[in-house]
Amino acid sequence: MQKMEKNENKNAFSGFYGNLGVATKRAISSLFLLIALFILFTFLRPGVFLSTNNIQNLLQQIVTYAIIGCGLTFCLVCGGNDLSAGASMALSGIIVVSLLVRGWPMWLCIVLCLIMGILTGIMNGYSIEILGVIPFVATLGTQWVYRGLANGLVNGAPVYTVDIPGESASVVGSTQWLFYQLGGGRFPGGLPYSVIIMLVYALILGVLLAKTRIGRQIYACGSNLEAAKLSGINAVGTRMFAYCMSGFSAAICGILVASRMSSAQPMAGNGYEMEAIAAAVLGGIAINGGEGNILNTIIGALMMGMIRNGLNLIGVNSYWQQVIIGLILVIAVANQMRRHRKSGSNAPSPLQQIYNRFFTSQAKAG
């Protein structure tokens, strides 16, 4: 009963707050949680947690899954899913470094890599939308193919940027130096470039999702595919676009990671797609599609990063971190379900929709 009253009060201060979308409201509530976490860790490890060094580290850590997460947000909001992001990230790293080692110009390597990312999306979209393969299997298939390719192309051995022809990375202006700057470079204060790249990228994707026609169409398809089709929305194209965004983001991420590590590992990015999904869900992206925006994902990524980082600082090892993050994730989804039940809508429950997402193809079969 108290919950009800609370809800009423929430509606009461209508005006500005009432005009915000559900996802934004959810982002705001996640933000409170984020601040709580921040304060918690600040008190647990005073001095250390808040040090410039640590904050910069934290931001650097979240770059990967924030970028992948932004792309995945498109898939999730559209009512789909993409399990191939991690593998496609590894492949893009391998491609970019291998080509650089062969002496190709850097801009060309990067462009080719990004094109590969988009092709991944088209491939996923094609099998899901045209062939009618269920998203779970289609993207899982792509994951295996790409992981295999990444390993096969280099025989399972990492490629190192030191093999790039020309002067070494210590020489300012050389290709090696330039490539390293992308992911590993820092501003004079120590803030990594890649954090800025992430923020700008998130901003662009956020605007794309919230303010453009294709963004609107993604929401429509995720919320009610049938209604969207009958409203004259090109559902196949829209969903294809969402998968392309995911592939594109994975490619960017692959380049940044290869750059920072000065090498491309064929096993890089293993499981990153799951981390990205987890971040998105933590931030409040509806697991059942049609709700959520980039802000949710970024907040979710920050939360993930902060939990990881904080636990590190208080001396919890990475195995136990996984246990904790897993539990938090389940609680986050349970919370979504509870909200869903409370809203009293007759739409299928999130559980049902998760099931649908993985095991039924929403593409028109035949």
Place this chain on the structure above:
Amino acid sequence: MEGICKSFPGVKALDNVSFSVNKGEVHGLVGENGAGKSTLMKIMTGVYRADAGEIYIEGKKVNIDSVAKAHELGISIIFQEMTLCRHMTVADNIFIGRPAKKGPLIDDRQMHRDAKKILDDLGIDINTYTMVGKLSVAKQQMVEIAKAISYNARILVLDEPSATLTEREIQQLFGIIRNLQKKGVGMVYISHRMEELSQICERASVIRDGQYIGTRNLKEITMDQLVNMIVGRSLEDKYPKYERKIGDVVLEVRNLKAFNRLPLNVDYFCVRKGEILGISGLVGAGRTEIMRCVFGADKVQTMEVRIDGKPVKIHSPIQAIDNGFAYATEDRKYDGLAQGLDVEYNTNMAHLRQLTKLGFINDREGARNAEKYREMLRTKTPSIRQLVYNLSGGNQQKIVLSKWLCNNARILIVDEPTRGIDVGAKFEIYQLFNRLSDHGVVIIMISSELPEILGMSDRVLVIHDGSINGELETKKTSQEELLYLAAGYNKLEGKAAPVISSRSVS
């Protein structure tokens, strides 16, 4: 039930409502959509809990805090949406969760015997071994009733049970209800159809805007008086009288052949400017399927469409919309609205291209558009940011219509436009149709309600078995004739279907 109050965020759904049912009585519960009928029933059956108020059964105060508790007290509800497991047999469904057992194993034989007994008692003829998914909607509903009875229900709530049934099925349902009445089961019958109430109920209670208005003996009150109580204002007529100016032929469809869910074979039909064409027929005759084909939503083998005499190609809804079509679907939840998005998103869903500049959506224009149609259709919503699933059926339907109206559609197909909508909203929607036809919009109206077809349309096509079985002038026909054709009796008697417009028109 006494002094029931219930609030939801933003609305007071029920305010001090009282309600009673006697043993062996069928009590009608009526009110506009969103008046609070369903909420009241959900409180009675333990789905929601009341903020205030008390419930008594046979004089004893009870506290219904869960659906299970309601079952225990003998209160069952049959919702509009079926809650059966489609892949299980009839008997399995009736005894779901509490099957007859022989040791640790389920005693199938015993269970089917028990199920058969319950069904026989109610006079329902269904094989207990049939999969529920294979039964018609009407039969599924009967299984639901049997299931409720198997819980020894003393009070049974029927929430718009007739919405999806045909005339004959409704009579069957009434037979079962009368059977139950004799057994002393008290029933609450929620319906929008006044004729049914007068057939089956002794008393009816009216709720309006969450307030209890009154209970009347249906023998002592005329239908018009009852409608007045529901709406709170007098309705001159259920259907606004209107003289339509009918112009030239706008849409022609020829040689429509398709085989999706059922075979369709339509030779020819046309609609004129400013005309309302009614599409009648039994549920499952293929009315919706034909219109889905015309709208490009389903695949066809052959189809020729002409607009203003010019042939046009329609292979997808996108092409149809480009050619001025609009299609307000039958099922708002399934393919009409994105329920999880807000009013503004839904209003502009088919209108995105016009709002887009260089790929960017003009939000201000979109909001203005949504606001404009909200005022025009008098949609009741706290704001255009309200999520659609929080609105009542009538208001949702208005959103569906505004979605298409803002596209300046020339040919509006509406499928069961007033299903599950209260009297007041119905009237508003009819007036809207009249205004549209005034502007030369062609309206094709699919409806199962014969009075609606007769009251609103100029010409009627009767669909039987996926093809047109009769074209009638509304003024010169009757409900009986429509039913006769809809059931295909003329084919049995070897008579040809009546035709007005010939192919030579074009």
